[in-house]
Structures are given as C-alpha cells and as structure tokens.
Amino acid sequence: MNKQISLQDFVGQLEDGMTIGIGGWGPRRKPMALVREILKSDLKDLTVVAYGGADVGMLCAAGKVKKVVFAFVSLDFIPLEPYFRQARQNGDIEVMEIDEGMMLLGLRAAAWDCPFIPTKVGLGTDVIKYNSDIKVIDSPYDDKEWVAMPALKLDAALIHTNRADTRGVCQITSPDHYMDDWFARAAAKTFVSTEEIVDTEFFADEAQARFVFWERSQTTAVIHVPGGAHPSSCAPNYGFDAPHFKEYNASAKEGGFEAYAGKFITGKSEDEYQQAVGGADAIQKLPLPTY
Amino acid sequence: MATPAKDYTLAELIICANAAAYKDDGEVLITGIGVLPRIAASLAMKTCNTDIMMTDSESWLLSEPNPVGNRGADFKQMNETWMGFSRIFDNVWSGRRHLTGGPTQIDRFGQSNISALGGTYDKPKIQMLGTRGFPGNSICHANSYFVPSHNTRVFIEGECDVVCTIGYNPDRLPKGYTFDDIDLRMIFTDLCVMDFGGPDRQMRLVSLHPGITVEQVVENTGFEVFIPDSVPTTPAPTEEQLAIIQQIDPQNLRSKQLKDNPPGDRS
Numbered sequence: 001m002n003k004q005i006s007l008q009d010f011v012g013q014l015e016d017g018m019t020i021g022i023g024g025w026g027p028r029r030k031p032m033a034l035v036r037e038i039l040k041s042d043l044k045d046l047t048v049v050a051y052g053g054a055d056v057g058m059l060c061a062a063g064k065v066k067k068v069v070f071a072f073v074s075l076d077f078i079p080l081e082p083y084f085r086q087a088r089q090n091g092d093i094e095v096m097e098i099d100e101g102m103m104l105l106g107l108r109a110a111a112w113d114c115p116f117i118p119t120k121v122g123l124g125t126d127v128i129k130y131n132s133d134i135k136v137i138d139s140p141y142d143d144k145e146w147v148a149m150p151a152l153k154l155d156a157a158l159i160h161t162n163r164a165d166t167r168g169v170c171q172i173t174s175p176d177h178y179m180d181d182w183f184a185r186a187a188a189k190t191f192v193s194t195e196e197i198v199d200t201e202f203f204a205d206e207a208q209a210r211f212v213f214w215e216r217s218q219t220t221a222v223i224h225v226p227g228g229a230h231p232s233s234c235a236p237n238y239g240f241d242a243p244h245f246k247e248y249n250a251s252a253k254e255g256g257f258e259a260y261a262g263k264f265i266t267g268k269s270e271d272e273y274q275q276a277v278g279g280a281d282a283i284q285k286l287p288l289p290t291y
Numbered sequence: 292m293a294t295p296a297k298d299y300t301l302a303e304l305i306i307c308a309n310a311a312a313y314k315d316d317g318e319v320l321i322t323g324i325g326v327l328p329r330i331a332a333s334l335a336m337k338t339c340n341t342d343i344m345m346t347d348s349e350s351w352l353l354s355e356p357n358p359v360g361n362r363g364a365d366f367k368q369m370n371e372t373w374m375g376f377s378r379i380f381d382n383v384w385s386g387r388r389h390l391t392g393g394p395t396q397i398d399r400f401g402q403s404n405i406s407a408l409g410g411t412y413d414k415p416k417i418q419m420l421g422t423r424g425f426p427g428n429s430i431c432h433a434n435s436y437f438v439p440s441h442n443t444r445v446f447i448e449g450e451c452d453v454v455c456t457i458g459y460n461p462d463r464l465p466k467g468y469t470f471d472d473i474d475l476r477m478i479f480t481d482l483c484v485m486d487f488g489g490p491d492r493q494m495r496l497v498s499l500h501p502g503i504t505v506e507q508v509v510e511n512t513g514f515e516v517f518i519p520d521s522v523p524t525t526p527a528p529t530e531e532q533l534a535i536i537q538q539i540d541p542q543n544l545r546s547k548q549l550k551d552n553p554p555g556d557r558s
Contacts, residue, residue, distance in 0.1 A: 123457060176375035
C-alpha cells in the first residue's frame with residue numbers, strides 16, 4: 001500500500017473540531033510543515049494535545065484552537081512561548097493542564113482502549129482541582145485514592161520523522177523519539193512528515209529497524225518534507241533555528257502573529273516558506289544544540 | 292583532609308550545600324534543573340555519592356557527568372543507557388529519584404508553582420511554563436528547591452496561585468496518605484538552607500550563609516519559618532570541592548547565575 005500523499009492532501013483529511021495530537025517536544029522535532037498547512041487552512045475549533053512549542057503557539061495565535069491539553073508550552077531557550085502566553089492571558093482558550101507523565105498515561109490509555117489509567121500523579125495539586133473531567137477514584141485493592149487519568153483519544157496525530165518508506169514504516173534517529181509512538185497509537189489517523197523517503201529494504205538492517213517505534217498499521221499517510229520541522233530541530237539532521245525563534249518571539253511584542261505569518265507562511269507554499277527562512281540548504285546546516 | 296576555602300563565591304557555596312543533600316540518597320537518579328543545581332549533582336556524583344545516576348539532560352544516562360557548557364568536538368560523552376523522556380517516567384514512578392528544581396512560588400506547606408501567576412485560572416495575569424512534571428515528581432520521589440533570590444514574592448504569604456506540587460498541606464492530603472508519603476527535603480537560597488524539620492513539617496532554618504542574619508531570612512519570607520535556638524553557618528566549600536567544580540564548569544557559567552556573582556562570605 002502506497003501511503004505517500006502531498007501536504008495539500010493531508011490538510012484535506014482534517015475537520016473542524018478534531019482533537020489533534022502533535023509529536024515532538026518543545027522546540028524539538030515538531031511537524032511544523034503540517035502545522036503550517038493547518039495555519040493556511042480554514043480549520044477551526046481544534047483541541048490540541050502536545051508537549052508544546054511553537055506548534056501550539058502558532059495554532060493559538062491563528063485562532064485555530066478551542067482547547068489545549070498541555071503540561072508545558074515552551075521554546076526551551078526562550079522559556080515562555082509568546083503566543084500561547086497571549087492566548088492564556090487573554091482567556092482565549094480552554095485548557096486541560098496536566099503533568100507530563102499524565103499525558104503519557106492518557107495517550108497509553110487511548111492506545112490500549114482503556115477508559116483510564118490509575119496514577120497517584122496529580123493528587124494534592126491543582127491539576128485535579130481545575131480539571132473537572134479528571135476523576136479521583138477509590139481503589140479495589142488498597143485504601144488510597146487514585147487519579148483516573150482519562151484516555152486522550154486523538155482524531156489525528158501529526159509527527160515528523162527522520163525517515164519513512166511509502167508503506168508507513170517510520171524511523172526516528174533523533175536521540176529521543178519522545179512520546180511519538182504513543183501519539184501514533186492513540187490516534188485514529190496518523191500523519192507523518194519525513195526528512196527522507198527510503199526503500200523498504202533500508203530497514204532490513206537490524207540497526208536501522210531498531211529505530212522504528214511503531215508498526216506501519218499505525219501510520220495513515222506519509223508526506224515527504226525535508227526541513228519540515230523548521231524552525232524546530234530534527235536531530236541529527238539539523239538543530240532548531242534560534243535567530244528565527246527570536247524573530248518569532250519578538251513579533252509577539254511588535255507586529256503580531258499576522259505580520260509573522262504574512263512574512264513567512266500566508267499564501268506561501270512550503271518551498272516558498274523554506275526560501276523565506278534562508279533556504280532548504282541553510283535549514284539542513286543549522287547547528288545542533290548542546291544540553 | 293579537606294581544606295576549607297577562604298575565597299569562594301555564593302554560587303559555589305550553594306553548589307556545595309546542594310551537593311551534600313545527595314550524600315545518603317544511594318543509587319538514585321539525581322536531576323538538578325538549572326546550572327547551579329546541575330553542577331551540584333555532578334559534584335555529588337564525583338565526591339560524596341558516587342552511586343548517583345545522572346543524564347545528559349537530553350536522552351542518555353551517563354557513567355560520568357558531562358561538564359556544563361560547550362564541550363568541544365572531540366568530547367566523548369560517557370553513556371551507559373538510553374534514557375529518553377518516556378523512560379524518565381518509569382524512573383520517576385519508581386521513586387528512585389531526587390530532583391532539585393527552581394519554582395517561582397513556594398508556600399508554607401512546601402507547595403510550589405511554575406504554572407501561572409495572578410488573575411484567574413482561566414485568564415491568568417502571567418502564564419508561565421505550565422505544571423510540567425512537578426505533580427508527579429512531588430508525589431513519587433524526593434524533591435529539593437533552589438531559590439536564587441530569597442524574597443516574599445517567592446516565599447509567599449498565602450497558598451501558591453497554582454499548586455503544582457503536593458506539599459505538607461493537611462487540607463490537600465489525599466485519602467489514605469500521610470505526610471510520610473511526601474518527601475520534601477531541602478531548600479537552598481541565596482540567604483540560607485532550610486528543610487521541613489520544624490513542628491508538623493514546618494519549614495525550618497538549617498543554616499545561614501556567611502554574613503546573613505536570621506532577621507534577613509524572616510523579613511524575606513512571607514510566612515513563619517521555624518528558627519532553632521542555634522543556627523550554624525553553611526559550611527564553606529573545600530579547596531578540593533572548588534577544584535572539582537572547576538572541572539565540571541570550566542567556562543565558569545556558575546558566575547553568571549546569581550546577580551552580581553556575590554562572594555560566599557558577605558559579612
């Protein structure tokens with residue numbers, strides 16, 4: 001089965017009001033080309049589930065978001081995501097703010113078709129005070145109470161990988177695949193943008209196959225977008241674009257998101273976006289960060 | 292034997308105090324968030340508790356802590372296993388971890404906040420990071436705090452604007468839990484070291500940094516701290532510790548973490 005599609009075909013498969021999970025972590029390996037297609041679309045009222053970075057900030061700024069399910073939204077070296085911050089401080093969005101590990105449990109519950117997974121995480125904190133959807137329950141096995149972390153069922157997951165074949169075998173060679181496998185498993189449909197399309201024989205090498213973290217049955221479609229994580233990183237191919245993030249961050253103080261989007265995204269194809277930020281070659285040469 | 296240093300900075304004093312907190316932790320993952328807590332964890336791993344585990348702050352568990360800052364192209368990182376974020380939670384939920392983090396607010400119960408300030412929850416005045424992994428950290432394993440500027444905006448009079456961690460608050464104690472299930476350890480500030488060893492887990496002054504008075508701590512804390520009859524001075528770093536700190540932080544990033552990089556002794 002050939003699952004390769006175009007960016008335009010991808011965005012046509014999403015609908016208003018969907019719950020969309022976005023892989024990656026903060027400014028790292030975010031499927032930003034897919035996010036940009038959503039920004040250019042008429043989609044609205046989305047619920048976004050993410051270990052958030054500029055993906056969440058941009059979608060909020062463009063008015064695409066009804067609700068964000070998050071543990072943090074951060075650009076790491078710029079700790080506070082400017083447009084997520086604006087959306088929160090303006091009271092523009094609903095939120096489900098949870099612990100990072102609770103999000104992992106919610107994705108696992110969805111992947112495993114369980115209504116919830118019990119955990120002690122969240123007890124005694126405002127996570128259970130402000131989230132009326134998260135219940136605290138008695139245990140059939142001990143005398144303690146437990147947080148019943150509900151399944152975070154996704155209509156769609158968006159993920160960016162280093163390699164994929166057209167059948168949906170996806171490889172992540174970055175140092176961390178984060179929770180991307182759980183996003184893929186929690187979703188009804190998983191859309192994967194990738195740096196490189198390889199032949200299926202590529203994975204015959206055990207050393208390569210070890211970096212495949214979910215089965216192709218969890219991949220709905222593959223979109224070939226080298227540089228598609230920009231301005232986030234896609235290690236080991238390239239690092240995040242610090243000057244670009246600084247410009248993005250500054251736009252929140254002066255000009256606003258419309259000016260940023262007007263310069264880089266609105267009315268532009270992905271190729272035109274990449275030319276506007278310095279070119280595809282420059283993206284691939286962005287230095288990897290030191291932690 | 293250890294030789295107390297005469298010339299040292301406040302940053303180095305705090306690093307050594309923080310490192311000492313890991314001495315009896317055994318074989319656990321130590322996470323120090325920020326430059327000074329990370330140097331402290333590395334110092335502990337090289338001195339008082341060589342069983343400690345540390346990560347590269349990205350995705351590998353290390354047998355030798357990485358120096359902080361840029362490390363040069365020929366640097367060989369000493370990995371011992373993969374430790375991506377999903378696996379971090381396997382460690383967190385096992386309880387075999389001690390974290391030193393830096394919250395924006397800490398209240399009298401030891402509850403802390405990194406999520407948002409002011410306004411209402413639906414429309415905060417200042418949105419910060421979000422609750423991150425703080426709820427899970429606080430109920431699963433040992434936690435200490437680092438506070439670079441000890442003042443009443445951090446140590447607030449009331450309860451935290453958003454309570455991100457469980458503390459010693461009787462009104463929030465979950466069913467079936469006692470305070471023994473919560474392991475808040477130490478607080479390291481630019482003025483002093485504190486713990487929760489007062490009556491009913493009240494925050495207690497453990498030691499004052501050289502040149503700092505009890506009155507300064509009291510004035511800069513928004514709630515009552517338990518003050519023992521005699522309060523020792525935070526021990527000065529040893530020359531041996533300073534030499535190891537220099538190896539961990541050859542670019543002296545520690546000098547840029549506290550405003551004006553004060554000396555260790557401010558008397």
